[in-house]
Amino acid sequence: MTQIFEQNGLVLPVTVVRVGPCLVTQLKTEKTDGYNAVQIGYSEKKNIQLKKAELGHLTKNGLPPLSHLCEYRVPDPDIEDYSLGQTINASLFNIGQFVNVTGNSIGKGFSGNQKRHKFKRGPMTHGSKNHRAPGSIGPGTTPGRVFPGKLMAGQLGSKKITVSKLEILGIDLKQNLLILKGSIPGKTGNLLNIIPST
Structure with a gap:
């Protein structure tokens, strides 16, 4: 990612992507x-x-x-x-066109509830022993199980993400580069799918 300046001095965050x-x-x-x-x-x-x-x-x-x-x-x-x-290659696209970019987001490994689901922590004082623990996860005797889809600790990131309607601000046909307004999923060197927005 980098930034470019418009003629009126407005700073735009952009991502440079190599196409083909x-x-x-x-x-x-x-x-x-x-x-x-x-x-x-x-x-x-x-x-x-x-x-x-x-x-x-x-x-x-x-x-x-x-x-x-x-x-x-x-x-x-x-x-x-x-x-x-x-x-x-990049000649397939036009400046001002909107595209959808799909890629794998950055993997962050096994993460707890605070990081993964934005849960609040427990009290830190008065003898509390529940600081980052998940707490109660389901009812007791009835039904006696944890419902599927319960928000718990687990793998965070490394999922297929699509960012829609990114505008193409520039094209470099010599090096097959697209300059997209905004950010895209994943890290440097990630493989992406770029398709025109409908």
Whole structure:
């Protein structure tokens, strides 16, 4: 993340994201698969450990080994705009366009109730022995169990998060960079899905 200045002097928080280049690895149509979609691959690597089925899927179409494959639905008329092996990069987007960004949030490990659910702590004085403990978690004899979904300590973060309607403030076609207004999920080097907002 960084910041940029508008012409009137307003400071805007922005995130710089590298987009692709991605290769179209498969075209799915209603005739063959029952729906229209474009499968794209990212991150070309030489010594990558791929399963034979994945490697065969790519080499059959004359494509290099790609470590990440993802599928995107497209409307019926737009499927003809894509071809196998086509490169997709930042030129697909426009300045002023709004996009949705999906990625894994930062994992924070096993966390207690105060950090995970914003619970209040217990009293710190007068002999209290309940400072950060969860306290009572359910009724006694009836029903004699803890209901599912009870807010308790556990894994915090590392979940799929989507941030909607981020505006594209700038595009660098030379380095395939998008400048998005605001923040995105995850940390530096995180893999993201960027799709236009509807």
